[in-house]
Amino acid sequence: MIVAKDLCRRYGARTAVDGISFEIARGHIVGFLGPNGAGKSTTLRMMAGFLPPSEGTITIDGLDVQEDSLAARAKLGYMPETVPVYPELRVEEFLSFRAELKGVRSTGGARKKAVARAMELTRLQDRAKWLVGELSKGYKQRVALADAIVANPPVLILDEPTASLDPNQIIDVRELIKSLGNEHTIVVSTHILPEVEAMCSRVIILTKGRVAAQGTMDEIRARLSSDTRGLTLVFRGERAAFDTVAEGVDGVTVQEVIAVEDDVRRAKIELVDSDSGASERVERLVNACVGAKLGVREVTLAAKSLEAVFRELTTEDRAADEPSADKSADADRAEEKNK
Amino acid sequence: MRATWAIFKRELAASFYTPLAYVILVVFLLWNGGTFVLLLQQFAANPEISGTRGPLQLLFGGSILYFLPILLFCPAITMRSFAEERRAGTLEALMTAPVRDVEVVLGKYFAAVTVYAAIWAPTALYALVIRKFGTVDWWTLASAYLGTMLLGAAFIALGILASAMARSQVTAFIIGFALTSGLFLAGLGKYVFESETQQALFSHLNQWEHMEEFAVGVVDTRRVVFYLSVVALALFQSVRVLEARKGVQ
Structure with missing residues (x-):
C-alpha cells in the first residue's frame, strides 16, 4: 500500500532523513517509533505529500506522492502533529469544510453523514456546536483526528495522535485506531513504546534519520527482552x-x-x-x-529507557554492518552497563 | 474548482469573524466620508469651478486621499490569508488535502476581492446624496467603480503574493505595502522623466492617470489589460511561491 524507497530529506546542511526504505502492506497498523528528532514527522510529511523528498520516492497504492500528488492525496487522511484547526469555526462547520475540500459531495446528505460519522467515532457529538478555539487541547486533537477520517480514506497517517490527551482519551483513541485498522492502512508515529505495543501490528524504529529496526511487535520484543x-x-x-x-x-x-x-x-x-x-x-x-x-x-x-533501547539497536546494527566498528560498539555497551 | 468555492466561503466568513474587517470598513468609510465632505464644501464655496468633473468624479482618483487608503488597506485585507495559516500550522492540513495550489490561491483571492468590494459598497450612498441635489451620470459612475475594482484587484493580488511569501501577518503587510506602493510610485515616474518615450512608458503604469480616465467614464482596454495582467502575474507567482515553500516552517 505504501512503498518508500531510499528516502532522504535534508534541511540545508542538516540531514533529517537519511536513506530509509520500507513497505507497508494493506490493512496493517504500523508504528513509527523514535526519540524526538529521529525523523518521524519528516517521514510522515513526505508520505503526506507536504514535503518533497530530497531523494527517493514514496508511492501510495501505486501512485507517486510527488508525481501523482492529487490522486495520492485523495487516498489519505493526514493528521499533522501541530493539530491544525481553525479556531473561529464550529466543530461541525470545520469538519464540513474539510469534507468539502476532500471532495465529499453534499448530494443526498452524504457530507452531513460523513461529518456525523467522524464525530461519532471520535466522540465529539456533544461538542458539535462548540467553537474549535474554545475546546481543550485534547478535544482539538480529536477534531484533527476526525478531520483525518472524515472522507474515509483508505490510508491514515497520524502524527502523534495521542500527544495531548488524558489517560482515558488515550485509551479511547487507541481503541479507535485499532478498530479503524480493519478497513484502513494506518501509520502512526509516537515516541512512547507501550503505545506501539498497544496498537500496532508492525513497528519501524527510527534513529537519526535511519531505520534502526523494523518488524512485527513480537520480533522487536524478542530482541529487547533477551537482554534484560x-x-x-x-x-x-x-x-x-x-x-x-x-x-x-x-x-x-x-x-x-x-x-x-x-x-x-x-x-x-x-x-x-x-x-x-x-x-x-x-x-x-x-x-x-x-x-x-x-x-x-x-x-x-528494570524498564529500559527508550533511549537505551535505541542506542542498543543502533550500535548492534552498526556492529553487524561494519566489523571495524566493533570496538566502539562494545565500548558503548560497557559504558551503558556502568550506568 | 470545487475546492476554490469551499475555500472562498471559509475565507470570507473568517474575514468577518475577526475584528480586522470591521476596523478596515469603519476607518475606510470615515476616510472616504471625510474626503467627500471636503469635496462638497469645495464645490459649494466655489460654484464656478464645476467643469467636466463634479465631486463624484474627483472622489475617484482625484487626489492622493483616494489612493492612500487603497494602498494601505489592500495589503491589510490580504495579510492574513497565507501568513496566518503558515503560522498556525493549518497550511499543512490545507495543502495535504487533495486540492491544487491554484485552487487555494484563487479561493483566497476572490474572498479578499469580495471584502474589498464590500468596503466600497457603502460609498454608493454618496451618489444618492448627489442625486438629491443634482444629477448623476450612472454610466460614468459605473466606470469609476470599474476602475476602482480593477485597481483593488491588482493590489489584492500583490497582497496575496506577499502573504504567500511571509510567515507572519506583519511581514505580509509590510511586503504587501512595499509591492502596492512600489507599483504606484513607478507610475509617478511619468512626472520625473523628461524624454517622450519614458513618459509614454510610465504613463502605462500611472494609476493616477488611469483613474482620472475611469472617473470621467473613459474605459480604455489598455488599462483593463494592464490591471488584469498584474492580477494574473501576481497570482501565478503566488502559486509558484507556495509550491517552492512547501514544507518550509
Whole structure:
C-alpha cells in the first residue's frame, strides 16, 4: 500500500532523513517509533505529500506522492502533529469544510453523514456546536483526528495522535485506531513504546534519520527482552537470608538492599553476563527465594529507557554492518552497563 | 474548482469573524466620508469651478486621499490569508488535502476581492446624496467603480503574493505595502522623466492617470489589460511561491 524507497530529506546542511526504505502492506497498523528528532514527522510529511523528498520516492497504492500528488492525496487522511484547526469555526462547520475540500459531495446528505460519522467515532457529538478555539487541547486533537477520517480514506497517517490527551482519551483513541485498522492502512508515529505495543501490528524504529529496526511487535520484543539487565525484588524476610540465596544463583549480583517496612526489603539486582538467559535466571532467583521461605511480594524487571533501547539497536546494527566498528560498539555497551 | 468555492466561503466568513474587517470598513468609510465632505464644501464655496468633473468624479482618483487608503488597506485585507495559516500550522492540513495550489490561491483571492468590494459598497450612498441635489451620470459612475475594482484587484493580488511569501501577518503587510506602493510610485515616474518615450512608458503604469480616465467614464482596454495582467502575474507567482515553500516552517 505504501512503498518508500531510499528516502532522504535534508534541511540545508542538516540531514533529517537519511536513506530509509520500507513497505507497508494493506490493512496493517504500523508504528513509527523514535526519540524526538529521529525523523518521524519528516517521514510522515513526505508520505503526506507536504514535503518533497530530497531523494527517493514514496508511492501510495501505486501512485507517486510527488508525481501523482492529487490522486495520492485523495487516498489519505493526514493528521499533522501541530493539530491544525481553525479556531473561529464550529466543530461541525470545520469538519464540513474539510469534507468539502476532500471532495465529499453534499448530494443526498452524504457530507452531513460523513461529518456525523467522524464525530461519532471520535466522540465529539456533544461538542458539535462548540467553537474549535474554545475546546481543550485534547478535544482539538480529536477534531484533527476526525478531520483525518472524515472522507474515509483508505490510508491514515497520524502524527502523534495521542500527544495531548488524558489517560482515558488515550485509551479511547487507541481503541479507535485499532478498530479503524480493519478497513484502513494506518501509520502512526509516537515516541512512547507501550503505545506501539498497544496498537500496532508492525513497528519501524527510527534513529537519526535511519531505520534502526523494523518488524512485527513480537520480533522487536524478542530482541529487547533477551537482554534484560536488572530487576527489583521486594521480599519479606532477613537480609542475610536473601544474600545467601542470591549468592547461590549464578550470574546475579545484588547491588543494594533497602528496608521499606519493618520486615520488608527492596533489593536491586543486576544480571551480569552469563551463559544462561536472563529470564531463566529471574525464574531461578525467585524460586530460590521462595524455597528459602522469603515472602516474595513484587518482582519488577528494570524498564529500559527508550533511549537505551535505541542506542542498543543502533550500535548492534552498526556492529553487524561494519566489523571495524566493533570496538566502539562494545565500548558503548560497557559504558551503558556502568550506568 | 470545487475546492476554490469551499475555500472562498471559509475565507470570507473568517474575514468577518475577526475584528480586522470591521476596523478596515469603519476607518475606510470615515476616510472616504471625510474626503467627500471636503469635496462638497469645495464645490459649494466655489460654484464656478464645476467643469467636466463634479465631486463624484474627483472622489475617484482625484487626489492622493483616494489612493492612500487603497494602498494601505489592500495589503491589510490580504495579510492574513497565507501568513496566518503558515503560522498556525493549518497550511499543512490545507495543502495535504487533495486540492491544487491554484485552487487555494484563487479561493483566497476572490474572498479578499469580495471584502474589498464590500468596503466600497457603502460609498454608493454618496451618489444618492448627489442625486438629491443634482444629477448623476450612472454610466460614468459605473466606470469609476470599474476602475476602482480593477485597481483593488491588482493590489489584492500583490497582497496575496506577499502573504504567500511571509510567515507572519506583519511581514505580509509590510511586503504587501512595499509591492502596492512600489507599483504606484513607478507610475509617478511619468512626472520625473523628461524624454517622450519614458513618459509614454510610465504613463502605462500611472494609476493616477488611469483613474482620472475611469472617473470621467473613459474605459480604455489598455488599462483593463494592464490591471488584469498584474492580477494574473501576481497570482501565478503566488502559486509558484507556495509550491517552492512547501514544507518550509
